[in-house]
Amino acid sequence: MKKRMILDKWVMASILYVGVVVGGFSAYEEFVADEPKAVAVAAHGGSEADHEPETAEESVDHPGGENGASHEHESAPANETNGVNVYVQSQNNELQIFLKDKTGNPVHDLEINHEKNFHLIVVDEHLQKYYHLHPEQIDEGVFSTATELPDGFYKAFVDIKPKDLAYYVSPVPFIVGNPSGADHTHNEGLKVDPEFTQVIDGEKVKMQLSSTKINEPVTLTFDLDKTNLTPYLGAMGHVVILDEMGENFLHVHPASDQEPIFETQFKQPGIYKIWAEFRQNGKVRAFPFVVEIKGED
Secondary structure (H helix, E strand, O other): OHHHHHHHHHHHHHHHHHHHHHHOHHHHHHHHOOOOOOOEEEOOOOOEEOOOOOOHHHOEEEOOOOOOOOOEEEEOOOOOOOOEEEEEEEEOOEEEEEEEEOOOOEOOOEOOEOOEOOEEEEEEOOOOEEEEEOOEEEEOOEEEEEOOOOOEEEEEEEEOOEOOOOOOEOEEEEEEOOOOHHHHOOOOOOOOOOOOEEEEOOEEEEEEEOOOEOOOEEEEEEEOOOOOEEOEOOEOOEEEEEEOOOOOEEEEOEOOOOOOEEEEEOOOOEEEEEEEEEEEOOEEEEEEEEEEEEOOO
């Protein structure tokens, strides 16, 4: 039943956003000016990856299935108003992201955060495909990145720090190509890993959690070969966490300049997927882990 609810929610979200595009195209057309086709829109009120980024040292391998500061970016707290509307469209192997404030003005004054002013996390509906991208500004409030995404249903998490505007990361559903309804039928849900060990390209990473309960400080410690571990985007690693339904987002940075140790906290019980990104020998890899966080006793 739970898996069915998750599946239905993805389907309804996709239908809803397609409906917004079709039914409200004239309003959206005003927003994106001369952009010809919007396949997904989201206005905020209030794993495998084949992407090859611009430089080899920023490339990230994903398997199937302020520097030195400990801080994290997360989804909007309850009853908080977002000061930025985010719109996403995909066409011709390119993602374009449009940012506007509540008065309709383009938002482009973004603070640098871990060497980039724009971090974009993209996942597919089954949380099997994962992309960490860095769009570049091509116009006032318009950012773009080239990437080949297979046809399907996705969610984008725009991780930015607009100057002088309140902003919280929220999922932005969008569609690539013309996926069939059958693409929704093969989701068996996330399965909790029996042990938190992953091996990619011969590199082994083991994760340990200090707690698996809600409302408790959680330290994520990673055991890996540190011989050739070098900073990636100004840190000794990055951790991205999503709940099973792809709604609650956490982007966590290390608590130390020297060690891949991360600190966070889970507010709701459930199944979560964690991607830990490290650069070893000049190559970035994302190691996925699925955990279950339990409620309070």
